[in-house]
Amino acid sequence: MQSVTLTVFTIIMTVAIYFISRKIYLKIKNPLLTPLLLSTTAIILILHYSGITFEQYKPGKDIMTFLLGPATVALALPLYLNRQVLRASLVPILVGIGCGAVSTLTTAVMLAKLSGLDSLIVTSIAPKSITAPIAIDIALITGGDPAIAVAFVVFTGTLGSMIGASFLSLCKIDNPVARGLAMGVTAHGQGTATILQEGQTQGAMSGVAMALSAIFISFIAPFYIPWLLK
Secondary structure: OOOHHHHHHHHHHHHHHHHHHHHHHHHOOOHOOOOOHHHHHHHHHHHHOOOHHHHHHHHHHHHHHOOOHHHHHHHHHHHHHHHHHHOOOOOOOOHHHHHHHHHHHHHHHHHHOOOOOOHHHHHHHHHOOOHHHHHHHHHHHHOOHHHHHHHHHHHHHHHHHHHHHHHHHHHHOHHHHHHHHHHHHHHHHHHHHHOOOOOOHHHHHHHHHHHHHHHHHHHHHHEEEEEEEO
């Protein structure tokens, strides 16, 4: 009974902290106060000082992780509402996603190689801009470390959600479709959640970019990453 109570508490705590973090971000609009970063930091501090271990937090975490599936499927709603936009620019959107996926993969590997990092690290960094489950499989196939790959995926998504929208504005990229595609290709789900707050068109395009770039990279990565490493 105690474990059930603790599980319910951790779920309510996590949702409440994220809700508060989102309210703070929408009011202040500071990139350093993105809901993901702020809520993650708050939860870590609460768990640390309350004495709740990760093993005790894990059952609640597993339930919330399971709900990510339906939440991801829910991205189909803004896509459906913006289907005319997708149809009108289908070819440029597909070309943009393909070029973006290849460029993120290429720059990650080349910069890591130029930095003199170990080949294991370089291989693990490569799938940093796609969603974690696919990044794990790609890391296993190409000889990388899944744990390192996930760490870079989370870091990339967090950084993208923090500075992505501001950087696009700095570059004077105001088109909703372009902003959504850029965030989806580079910052996957976390970037999609952030850019969705701007508008449904941005969120829909980001969801499309996130899904299609992950599929595209999963096809080319087993051959392209080893070629880049040479």
